[in-house]
Amino acid sequence: MNTPIAIIGSGMAGLSAAHALAAAGLNVQLFDKSRGSGGRMSSKRCDVGDLDLGAQYFTARDRHFVEAVRQWQENGWLAEWKPALYQSQGGQLSLSPDTQQRFVGVPRMSALTRQLLGDLPATFACRITEVFRGERHWHLVDADGQSHGPFSKVVVAVPAPQAVALLSAAPKLASAVASATMEPVWAVALSFARALDTPVEGCFVQDSPLDWLARNRSKPGRAVGMDSWVLHASSAWSRQHLDLPREAVIEQLRCAFAELLGCAVPEADFALAHRWLYARPAQGHQWGALADADLGLYVCGDWCLSGRVEGAWLSGQEAARRLLEHAA
Numbered sequence: 001m002n003t004p005i006a007i008i009g010s011g012m013a014g015l016s017a018a019h020a021l022a023a024a025g026l027n028v029q030l031f032d033k034s035r036g037s038g039g040r041m042s043s044k045r046c047d048v049g050d051l052d053l054g055a056q057y058f059t060a061r062d063r064h065f066v067e068a069v070r071q072w073q074e075n076g077w078l079a080e081w082k083p084a085l086y087q088s089q090g091g092q093l094s095l096s097p098d099t100q101q102r103f104v105g106v107p108r109m110s111a112l113t114r115q116l117l118g119d120l121p122a123t124f125a126c127r128i129t130e131v132f133r134g135e136r137h138w139h140l141v142d143a144d145g146q147s148h149g150p151f152s153k154v155v156v157a158v159p160a161p162q163a164v165a166l167l168s169a170a171p172k173l174a175s176a177v178a179s180a181t182m183e184p185v186w187a188v189a190l191s192f193a194r195a196l197d198t199p200v201e202g203c204f205v206q207d208s209p210l211d212w213l214a215r216n217r218s219k220p221g222r223a224v225g226m227d228s229w230v231l232h233a234s235s236a237w238s239r240q241h242l243d244l245p246r247e248a249v250i251e252q253l254r255c256a257f258a259e260l261l262g263c264a265v266p267e268a269d270f271a272l273a274h275r276w277l278y279a280r281p282a283q284g285h286q287w288g289a290l291a292d293a294d295l296g297l298y299v300c301g302d303w304c305l306s307g308r309v310e311g312a313w314l315s316g317q318e319a320a321r322r323l324l325e326h327a328a
Helices: 012-023 062-074 109-117 160-164 170-180 234-239 245-260 309-327
Strands: 005-006 028-031 045-046 051-052 079-080 085-089 092-095 103-104 127-134 138-142 148-153 153-156 182-192 202-205 210-215 225-234 270-279 291-292 296-297
Touching: 005 012, 005 085, 005 138, 005 270, 012 109, 012 153, 012 309, 028 148, 028 291, 045 153, 045 270, 051 085, 051 225, 051 309, 062 182, 062 309, 103 309, 153 309, 160 170, 170 291, 170 296, 182 234, 182 245, 210 234, 210 245, 225 234, 225 245, 234 270, 291 309, 296 309
Parallel strands: 005 028, 005 153, 085 202, 153 296
Antiparallel strands: 045 051, 079 103, 085 092, 127 138, 138 148, 182 225, 182 270, 202 210, 210 225, 291 296
């Protein structure tokens, strides 16, 4: 049996790399600090249903990703989302001219990554804090001091600032990753027993603390109960209010939401706030993936490319390709 490859992170990039490596006959072992897969595609299960607090949808442009999306759609793992889409600029609300196809996991965004995880071996609620190389193999240490290994190679598939801390064995690689900065985003979910009187189901926002909002029940496969909304603050506002108490974040973004819609928005019957410290890359890159192939260290993530779900998948594929190419 071949020595397994460790993959740190089970978001779209890590799962993409894991699938490609497993398809080539290699053993992989996934690790994730969360209780389940998905990363920023994860969804929150709560009393009002499932809420997509991270990635709201994704698009497909690259032909390889288009084919993967087609297969996932045939499997019933995702569906096309066709919201009544608006845009808001300078306080003026209008229909958006954006007509590109949008896809969502069914019945929640994280359902797609759960399906991709399948039977791949994974250890959850395990935050890896150190990656070091012994005489022949790699070993991982988690936050509880437990050691994992041996591994032949390591793929790091987490946000760039978290990846840097795991790359002390490869200073040049760590330096390259450190040049990728990421922006935070506050996400707020609001649920109302009585539906809000608005046709809006999704909206791109400018000139506001908000950047995006979506009506949860407009997405395919979602339960139609309470009228739940997910609001994403702009990165600029989130950065300025990074340590604001959650209750204050909820109230300020609820007020911005009411001002944007121009209709009565009462106190929510349910509300929560989630802070994504590393929500999106501050600038685009065309790295694909980064590697020290001689050492056997590979790094991938959406921040290596576009910052989108598609970028994460493509980056994972590229990391796997480079690993397989070097192993040949």
